[in-house]
Amino acid sequence: MSSNLTAKLSARQEQLLEALRRAEQELSGQDLHARLRASNTPMGLATVYRHLRLLQQWGLVRCRHLPSGEALFAPTERDEHHLTCVDCGSTHRLAHCPVHQLALPGEELNGFLPLFHTLEFFGLCPNCQRRQGRLPAEA
Amino acid sequence: MSSNLTAKLSARQEQLLEALRRAEQELSGQDLHARLRASNTPMGLATVYRHLRLLQQWGLVRCRHLPSGEALFAPTERDEHHLTCVDCGSTHRLAHCPVHQLALPGEELNGFLPLFHTLEFFGLCPNCQRRQGRLPAEA
DNA sequence: GTCATTCTGAGAATCATTCTTGTTTAGGCT
DNA sequence: AGCCTAAACAAGAATGATTCTCAGAATGAC
Numbered sequence: 001m002s003s004n005l006t007a008k009l010s011a012r013q014e015q016l017l018e019a020l021r022r023a024e025q026e027l028s029g030q031d032l033h034a035r036l037r038a039s040n041t042p043m044g045l046a047t048v049y050r051h052l053r054l055l056q057q058w059g060l061v062r063c064r065h066l067p068s069g070e071a072l073f074a075p076t077e078r079d080e081h082h083l084t085c086v087d088c089g090s091t092h093r094l095a096h097c098p099v100h101q102l103a104l105p106g107e108e109l110n111g112f113l114p115l116f117h118t119l120e121f122f123g124l125c126p127n128c129q130r131r132q133g134r135l136p137a138e139a
Numbered sequence: 140m141s142s143n144l145t146a147k148l149s150a151r152q153e154q155l156l157e158a159l160r161r162a163e164q165e166l167s168g169q170d171l172h173a174r175l176r177a178s179n180t181p182m183g184l185a186t187v188y189r190h191l192r193l194l195q196q197w198g199l200v201r202c203r204h205l206p207s208g209e210a211l212f213a214p215t216e217r218d219e220h221h222l223t224c225v226d227c228g229s230t231h232r233l234a235h236c237p238v239h240q241l242a243l244p245g246e247e248l249n250g251f252l253p254l255f256h257t258l259e260f261f262g263l264c265p266n267c268q269r270r271q272g273r274l275p276a277e278a
Numbered sequence: 279g280t281c282a283t284t285c286t287g288a289g290a291a292t293c294a295t296t297c298t299t300g301t302t303t304a305g306g307c308t
Numbered sequence: 309a310g311c312c313t314a315a316a317c318a319a320g321a322a323t324g325a326t327t328c329t330c331a332g333a334a335t336g337a338c
Contacts, residue, residue, distance in 0.1 A: 012316085030294070044318035049295060056206070057225045059262070065204040067195070069326070070294070083251045086196045094247055099238065104260065108233055111265035112222050119258045121243065123198070126250035151285085168326070183287035188326060208295070209325070 013051050015041045017060060017075065026064070026072035059115030066091070076116045083121045087128035094121075152190050154180045156199060156214065165203070165211035165219075198254030205230070215255045222260045226267035233260075 009017065019035055020027060033048045052073055055061035063073045067089055074080070079100060083092045099119050148156070158174055159166065166174070172187045191212055194200035202212045206228055213219065218239060222231045238258050
């Protein structure tokens with residue numbers, strides 16, 4: 001089915017998706033634009049965002065937002081999630097998705113068709129715990 | 140422990156947290172600013188965002204980002220998650236958090252101290268499935 | 279009361295993303 | 309091939325949420 005879908009993608013959409021798949025990690029819209037621009041399939045920034053939005057709507061691309069506000073994009077089939085430090089902002093990839101096969105109860109779904117999910121854990125990394133003098137309740 | 144923390148919060152921080160707790164739903168920074176401004180504890184927009192960031196760092200406030208890019212804030216103790224339609228953007232609250240007591244394996248944590256998490260499901264709502272003519276593979 | 283420090287908020291600045299608009303491309307038709 | 313229409317494109321302007329700046333207000337120590 002996924003192949004059926006991709007068979008119908010436009011050239012630009014294929015190029016975008018390929019660039020994401022080739023990337024070793026999540027990319028921001030700007031990153032993606034810069035990479036494509038440097039490659040042999042350059043395209044405008046507006047085009048990048050326009051198609052990223054469409055690919056999200058087809059369920060082929062997923063995005064998450066860093067605390068900094070920038071959005072990172074990845075292909076949906078890469079089911080990766082992260083620990084993010086609320087203090088220094090560093091992120092650490094989880095080896096396994098703890099929600100992978102989690103089934104949502106039917107009555108929760110209510111006809112909704114799930115395509116993908118995002119799951120992020122926020123907390124303090126070891127470094128920031130050490131210099132947590134800024135925590136109000138610090139004894 | 141949570142009370143220890145809040146005991147050390149500044150007046151402004153208490154006001155913010157109270158406003159969030161009183162709210163029947165998640166609020167954006169702008170919403171929050173407007174509400175406080177209309178209340179008897181008005182405060183500037185910069186102050187709202189400044190303290191929201193701190194409250195997030197203490198683990199008292201959590202935020203999620205809509206596809207539209209706006210950030211919604213809620214008190215951490217309210218463990219709510221959503222289904223969001225990638226097409227029309229409507230969101231539907233889940234009655235129960237499916238990750239509530241989910242324990243992360245210790246080796247995944249690596250010293251990281253989790254404070255809260257975000258979990259969002261994206262997909263198509265019944266309405267958008269009906270007029271999904273825009274799906275590339277639609278037969 | 280005075281001084282130093284922290285906190286505040288109005289408005290400017292930032293910056294990722296989206297919109298506008300004139301141009302280019304693709305493909306069907308004769 | 310030549311022409312036509314509709315869709316796709318890209319550059320730059322516009323948007324809008326969030327962050328920064330900085331001068332004044334509040335706070336607290338002495």
